Amino acid sequence: MRTSSKLLALWLLRLYPRRWRERYEAEMSWLLEEHEVRLTTLVDLLAGSLDARLDPAYVAERSAFTMRSPRFTNVMLFSAFALFSAALLPLLAVLLDGYEEAGIPTHYNDVVSAYPLLGIASSAVLMVSLVAGIGLLVTFVALAMTGIMERRRWAVLLLVPMLAVALVIFAPVLPLGSSVYVRQLMLALSGIVLGMVGVGAALARPTLRPAQWRALLTAAAATTLAIVLVAISALAWLITLWLHASQLRFTSGLNLATGAVAIVALAAIIASAALGRGLSGRVTGPTSAANAGA
Amino acid sequence: MRGELADLGRFSDPSLLILSSLASGAKHGYAMMEDIRAFSGTQLEPGTLYGALARLERRGWVEPLPAEERRRPYRLTAAGVTVLREQLASMQRVVATGQERLATL
Numbered sequence: 001m002r003t004s005s006k007l008l009a010l011w012l013l014r015l016y017p018r019r020w021r022e023r024y025e026a027e028m029s030w031l032l033e034e035h036e037v038r039l040t041t042l043v044d045l046l047a048g049s050l051d052a053r054l055d056p057a058y059v060a061e062r063s064a065f066t067m068r069s070p071r072f073t074n075v076m077l078f079s080a081f082a083l084f085s086a087a088l089l090p091l092l093a094v095l096l097d098g099y100e101e102a103g104i105p106t107h108y109n110d111v112v113s114a115y116p117l118l119g120i121a122s123s124a125v126l127m128v129s130l131v132a133g134i135g136l137l138v139t140f141v142a143l144a145m146t147g148i149m150e151r152r153r154w155a156v157l158l159l160v161p162m163l164a165v166a167l168v169i170f171a172p173v174l175p176l177g178s179s180v181y182v183r184q185l186m187l188a189l190s191g192i193v194l195g196m197v198g199v200g201a202a203l204a205r206p207t208l209r210p211a212q213w214r215a216l217l218t219a220a221a222a223t224t225l226a227i228v229l230v231a232i233s234a235l236a237w238l239i240t241l242w243l244h245a246s247q248l249r250f251t252s253g254l255n256l257a258t259g260a261v262a263i264v265a266l267a268a269i270i271a272s273a274a275l276g277r278g279l280s281g282r283v284t285g286p287t288s289a290a291n292a293g294a
Numbered sequence: 295m296r297g298e299l300a301d302l303g304r305f306s307d308p309s310l311l312i313l314s315s316l317a318s319g320a321k322h323g324y325a326m327m328e329d330i331r332a333f334s335g336t337q338l339e340p341g342t343l344y345g346a347l348a349r350l351e352r353r354g355w356v357e358p359l360p361a362e363e364r365r366r367p368y369r370l371t372a373a374g375v376t377v378l379r380e381q382l383a384s385m386q387r388v389v390a391t392g393q394e395r396l397a398t399l
Contacts, residue, residue, distance in 0.1 A: 009340075020348070023348075024344050024347075024348065026361075026364045026366075027322070027323055027344075027361070027364055027365060027366045028323070028340055028344055029364070030323075030324075030363075030364035030365055031322075031323040031324045031327070031340050031343075032340055034324045035324065035327070035340060040339060041339050041340065041341075044339035044340065044341035044342055045339075045340065045341040046341075047341055047342075048340075048341025048342065048344065048345050049341070051341075051345055052345070052348075055348075057348075057352060
């Protein structure tokens, strides 16, 4: 255990920027060999690597925060968000209302009472979806802020639709008295709109400074993490359903849910790829002076 | 009150500990961690230690000495001594004020 934690700690050094590693890796690895590696050590190294990547001193290095033309990455991220939101609607519909098929009630409450594990998995899906929604909003705010930061005063007007979108997103969790279908529809549609607005904004090449780009990527990382968690939870839910409710196999309701889960998984893959593309710095484009981080 | 060290954000406290440790002579990373634990009871972890060291080095408050195999000792520079003096003097004023006021309770 001790050896494996040391190996993990040494591996975590790879997360630091290349120039950092060239300067400090040898002495840090020696220190780690001498040091008693605990969980706090691993967390500290993780935080340290993130901090080093955010350090302006390493901005000159190609990394997520020095991407010169991340437009395609932004488009990928927001497309993934839109896709994810589109998949939420059928997924939530099946989760919350189910289908009456083959004489088997698939209503959420009935299924949960029969299979408590389903309740846990689907609750996780719903809760993390909410986190993803918040992450989406933060991402969009970060992107919209770029216009404001560039002193385009008209960009302040973006705050109005942003506020409206925020209200729509959070309306489903407020006791508005609307039907569950309406709330799901609002949630999914607002996510789709948000994602598409993000795609449009990214295509419009908003200028981002490195600090703004860092903020955007941090929010995108949180959202991507939420989407990945939703995908994992949804897959767990689907597998459990397949294993424990064999009567439902090949019914249209389960097929719909399977398709939705597949789309969520696809969105998770696209978002992860976009983020990975950013973090690896495999993006080239105009000079940073002309279009820093745009 | 916290002077230039405050610019280091979350690394300001670890930096003060590192500067204080190096005030007794050059040390490599592990020796610093052990020394800091001994005199302050604080266990600095490697990520924090090197995050702070990198910043101190960049500001010219500490400087690396030639590496001994994979260990590289660091020592205080004249600028680092000045910063540490100012910081400790500032802290002493706070301590003195706090103690005076406590004495009146």
